[in-house]
Amino acid sequence: MSKEQILAEIRRRLRRPQESLQAAQAALEEALQQKVRGPMPALPPDAQGLRERFLAQAERHASCCERIASIEVAPWAVRRFLDARGLPRRAVIWPSLAELDWQGAGVEVAARAAQDADLVGITACFCAIAETGSLMLCSSPQTPATVSLLPPTHIALVPASRIVATMEDAWQLARAELGMLPRAVNFVSGPSRTGDIEQTIVLGAHGPAHVHLLLIESA
Amino acid sequence: MESRAHRFRRNIAEALANPVLQANLSKAKGKFVEKRAQAIQELDDFEATREAAREIRDRVLANLDLWLETFEANARARGATVLWAKDGNEVSRLVVEIAKRHGVKKVVKSKSMLSEEAGLNQALLAAGIEPVETDLGEYILQINGYEPPSHIIAPVVHKSLDEIADLFARTHRTPRKTEIAALTREARQVLREHFLTAEMGVTGGNFLIAETGSVALVTNEGNGRMVTTLPRVHVAITGIEKIVPTLEDLSTLMRLLPRSATGQSISNYVSVLTGTKNPAELDGPEHLYFILVDNGRTRLLGSDYQPMLRCIRCGACMNHCPVYQTIGGQAYGWVYPGPMGSVLTPLLLGLEKAHDLPYAATLCNQCGVVCPVKIPLPELLRNLREEADKRRLRPWRERLALRAWAWIALRPSLYALASRLLVRYLAWLAEGRGGISVLAAAPGWTMGRNFPAPEGETFRTRYRMRKRGP
Ligand code: SF4
Numbered sequence: 012m013s014k015e016q017i018l019a020e021i022r023r024r025l026r027r028p029q030e031s032l033q034a035a036q037a038a039l040e041e042a043l044q045q046k047v048r049g050p051m052p053a054l055p056p057d058a059q060g061l062r063e064r065f066l067a068q069a070e071r072h073a074s075c076c077e078r079i080a081s082i083e084v085a086p087w088a089v090r091r092f093l094d095a096r097g098l099p100r101r102a103v104i105w106p107s108l109a110e111l112d113w114q115g116a117g118v119e120v121a122a123r124a125a126q127d128a129d130l131v132g133i134t135a136c137f138c139a140i141a142e143t144g145s146l147m148l149c150s151s152p153q154t155p156a157t158v159s160l161l162p163p164t165h166i167a168l169v170p171a172s173r174i175v176a177t178m179e180d181a182w183q184l185a186r187a188e189l190g191m192l193p194r195a196v197n198f199v200s201g202p203s204r205t206g207d208i209e210q211t212i213v214l215g216a217h218g219p220a221h222v223h224l225l226l227i228e229s230a
Numbered sequence: 231m232e233s234r235a236h237r238f239r240r241n242i243a244e245a246l247a248n249p250v251l252q253a254n255l256s257k258a259k260g261k262f263v264e265k266r267a268q269a270i271q272e273l274d275d276f277e278a279t280r281e282a283a284r285e286i287r288d289r290v291l292a293n294l295d296l297w298l299e300t301f302e303a304n305a306r307a308r309g310a311t312v313l314w315a316k317d318g319n320e321v322s323r324l325v326v327e328i329a330k331r332h333g334v335k336k337v338v339k340s341k342s343m344l345s346e347e348a349g350l351n352q353a354l355l356a357a358g359i360e361p362v363e364t365d366l367g368e369y370i371l372q373i374n375g376y377e378p379p380s381h382i383i384a385p386v387v388h389k390s391l392d393e394i395a396d397l398f399a400r401t402h403r404t405p406r407k408t409e410i411a412a413l414t415r416e417a418r419q420v421l422r423e424h425f426l427t428a429e430m431g432v433t434g435g436n437f438l439i440a441e442t443g444s445v446a447l448v449t450n451e452g453n454g455r456m457v458t459t460l461p462r463v464h465v466a467i468t469g470i471e472k473i474v475p476t477l478e479d480l481s482t483l484m485r486l487l488p489r490s491a492t493g494q495s496i497s498n499y500v501s502v503l504t505g506t507k508n509p510a511e512l513d514g515p516e517h518l519y520f521i522l523v524d525n526g527r528t529r530l531l532g533s534d535y536q537p538m539l540r541c542i543r544c545g546a547c548m549n550h551c552p553v554y555q556t557i558g559g560q561a562y563g564w565v566y567p568g569p570m571g572s573v574l575t576p577l578l579l580g581l582e583k584a585h586d587l588p589y590a591a592t593l594c595n596q597c598g599v600v601c602p603v604k605i606p607l608p609e610l611l612r613n614l615r616e617e618a619d620k621r622r623l624r625p626w627r628e629r630l631a632l633r634a635w636a637w638i639a640l641r642p643s644l645y646a647l648a649s650r651l652l653v654r655y656l657a658w659l660a661e662g663r664g665g666i667s668v669l670a671a672a673p674g675w676t677m678g679r680n681f682p683a684p685e686g687e688t689f690r691t692r693y694r695m696r697k698r699g700p
Contacts, residue, residue: 014314017470017524021295024531035293039300042289042475043441049282049482052274072498106512124512127426143496152510156459160452178481191308192442194507194514195459198500203452205414206492207367207384209391210261213414216366217421218452218499 052142054176061141065174066226068144072201073214074222081229085168086116088225089133092166093118096221102131103162107153125157132162132219138173138181143200146224147181150195159199165219167199170230231349231378235563235575235584242590245557254390255558262384262549265493266600272495273485283486284604286479287540290440290471294531297440297473298522304443308505310518317525321345322353324521325432325465329359332463332517334429338421340447340454341365342434343382343543344467344523346565347578350432351376361432362424364453366417370394373401380559382566383491383545388558421453431457431515435468436542437483438520441476444504445520448487448497455499464503464515470522471539477502483542486602490544526578534613538573540603547597547607553590562587569597569607576614585623588614646690653684 027035055061066076079088093100104113106122113120125132134154136146146167150156159165175181178198185192203218214220234241245251270276290297302312315321321344329337337359339345351372354361363372367385371377374397379385386394391410398413399406402420407413433454435445445466447454458464474480480502488494507514530539548554548568559567563584564575572587588611591597597607618624619632638645660666660683669676 012314013316013320013524016316017314017522017528018295018298020524020528021298021470021531024528024533025292025294026532027293035296039293039296039475043300046441046476046478048478049286049485050275050278052485068495071495127422145496145500150511150514152508152512155512156455157513160455160459178484179478182477182481192444192502192504194503194505194511196502196504197455198496200496200498203450203498205366205451207365207370207386208389208394208410208413210258210384210387211410213411215418216414216451216453217364217418217425217456 048179051177051179054142058171058174061174061176062171062226065139065141065144065169068141069201069224070144072144072222073204074144074201074224076224076226078226078228080227082111082168082170082227085225085227086111086113086118089166090116090118092223093131096164098130098164102133102166103129103158104133105135105154105158108133108135108168124155125161127161129162131164131166132158132160133166133168134159135168135170136173137196138175138184139169140176140178140181140198141174142177143198145178145198145200147185148195148197148199149185149189149193150197151193156195156197159197160218163215163219164221164223165199165202166223166225168225168227170227172230231346231565233564233575233579233583235579235587238561238563238584238586238590241561241563242557245561250390250393251388251558254388255555257390258384258387259555262491262493262545266490266546266549267493269489269493269495273489279482279485280602280604282482283542283602284540286474286482287542287603288537290473290475291531291536291539294470294473297475298470301438301440301443301473302522304440305505305520306443308443310443310505310520312520312522315521315523315525317523318348321348321467321521321523321525322350325350325467326353326357326359328463328465328519329354329357329430332429334359334463336360336362336424336428337430337432338362338364338424338428338457338461339368339432340434340449340457341368341385342432342467343565344434344469344525345432346379347525348467348523350467362421362428364421364424364451364457365449366414366451366453369417369421370397373397378560379565380567381545381548382543388560425453425456425460428461430463430465431461432465432467433457435466435472435520436487437480438468438473439475439477439480439502440473442502442504444502446480447501447503448484448499449501450492450494450498452499455501458501458503458515459513462515463517463519465519465521466503467521467523469527470524471527487542487544490546490600490602530577535573535577535610537605538570538577538610540605541570541574542603543570544602546600546602547605550596550600552592552594552596557590562590569611570605573607573610573614581614581618581621582623585614585618588612588618646688649688650691653688656681656684659683
């Protein structure tokens with residue numbers, strides 16, 4: 012078996028004395044328990060500062076940002092955005108957002124995984140990261156991963172209260188609220204891009220070409 | 231992938247004589263370097279983060295067996311299958327087996343240097359399975375007859391827009407496009423079809439996380455997400471050294487990887503994938519396989535070369551290498567170019583098959599300074615040179631010359647005499663012109679530049695006169 016052979020070879024090469032094996036195992040367990048953080052970047056200490064940092068970083072990745080007052084008005088903001096872009100008032104949404112009054116706003120939505128023909132995908136996010144202006148999306152039956160991936164336009168609802176400072180904080184939140192990691196955690200920082208041809212950046216490689224963030228101030 | 235590293239000298243000559251390649255290389259020069267420099271400045275404490283990253287990687291390597299077992303147990307607990315492969319052939323065999331088991335006809339791939347090591351595409355083709363590369367750069371190489379990549383991050387950095395425009399028109403039978411955006415759109419359309427119809431996705435892995443049994447994938451294009459979301463089966467192929475202990479450690483390394491690679495503060499998509507789809511989920515793969523690959527890596531453990539296993543494949547060392555900039559990546563003859571390739575290729579394939587590579591460096595230490603995990607690349611290159619000499623792999627003339635030099639250098643008065651004679655001889659050759667245009671002993675060296683003429687006195691003579699005072 013290759014596994015046994017590889018592990019035996021590693022042990023032979025490491026030449027670790029038998030006594031130190033236990034210590035190594037203990038150190039490993041401790042590292043897994045302690046989850047020590049590396050050097051942390053200096054970030055604003057207050058929620059307001061983190062919000063501004065998040066928006067500034069998200070814009071650097073070419074996401075568009077818009078502030079809205081509450082989650083209830085999100086469908087109307089979506090409609091305005093679609094109209095302004097000349098897009099049909101139609102979108103695939105996370106099932107977790109099905110409760111919003113899409114009908115009232117006149118936006119036709121389908122709550123499911125995305126398909127190739129969908130032009131607009133609407134998601135919320137598990138949380139957002141101020142340091143890098145990233146969204147953290149967690150997959151689940153209510154939050155399918157394809158909705159933020161297949162459609163050329165991705166609209167994301169970002170509650171201001173869910174903005175954390177760093178990726179480390181995001182993991183901590185996930186451990187506290189979800190227990191174990193979902194199948195797919197995706198950190199999304201702006202529209203997909205490529206620089207493969209002559210190092211020239213083009214937006215909209217395989218994923219969305221537009222990412223529109225609706226920052227919900229009261230949530 | 232078949233290695234052409236043993237014919238490195240010929241590869242270099244060809245690269246230098248290729249005007250198209252030279253034009254493309256000089257166009258690309260410096261872009262990554264500038265962006266990286268800016269991105270590093272944004273980091274509050276680059277050196278401390280770099281030191282932390284080195285420590286994380288060293289900590290894993292020191293007990294790699296235990297970390298691998300932890301990873302395997304946690305990955306299994308979430309429904310993944312963990313397989314192990316000693317070499318490239320075993321990787322190919324395992325992937326073909328998995329494909330057959332699940333009735334796979336088409337495989338979409340996101341960039342994986344390990345699958346290049348294994349020559350996986352050829353193995354899939356031989357088994358009647360269609361591989362499709364989905365990273366734009368890798369796709370371009372595939373439709374150009376499986377051309378080898380020239381960079382681990384930017385595989386077609388050696389190609390011009392013109393060449394790619396021709397290639398697309400020829401392959402897709404579409405009108406020739408000369409805008410980069412239009413070419414990208416065309417590739418998006420062609421590849422979208424493949425994403426939707428492939429039954430299996432194959433990826434590499436930037437990191438494996440022991441704590442959770444997950445693989446982390448870093449991409450900008452989103453192809454990594456497609457390949458791991460749409461097909462029924464996902465196979466992640468990674469080297470055994472790719473483990474990091476915790477999600478916190480991943481976060482530290484993610485501050486360095488995109489900055490060192492492309493100068494981004496974060497890549498567009500960082501995906502952390504764990505286990506298989508829950509039955510109630512509406513998308514995601516039903517089967518997840520990890521293939522943990524040795525392919526020569528264990529040989530580095532416990533040796534002087536162990537630090538090389540810290541490598542996180544950011545490409546910064548090649549972006550900063552004057553030799554790489556001049557000859558391009560394909561000349562190195564195998565999967566990994568630049569300083570990291572000059573160390574890794576001889577170690578993984580055997581020094582006898584690639585003993586010219588450690589000499590493809592000026593030892594200027596730019597690579598050592600930028601490496602985010604502090605790999606002492608020049609030191610490792612020097613070690614390999616010594617070893618090549620000791621194992622008598624170098625040409626007899628070179629060995630003889632080195633021995634002769636060492637013999638003289640150990641005899642100070644003889645050395646002084648010899649250098650005095652040499653300096654006079656060179657000054658006579660230069661005939662007061664300040665430079666020598668053809669050196670008989672090293673004609674290749676003076677082909678593109680003049681050898682500066684000495685001014686008639688040796689350092690030692692001058693030093694003595696200085697001490698004596700005017
Ligand atoms: S050796 Fe260092 S600089 Fe080069 S690719 Fe590896 S991590 Fe990056």
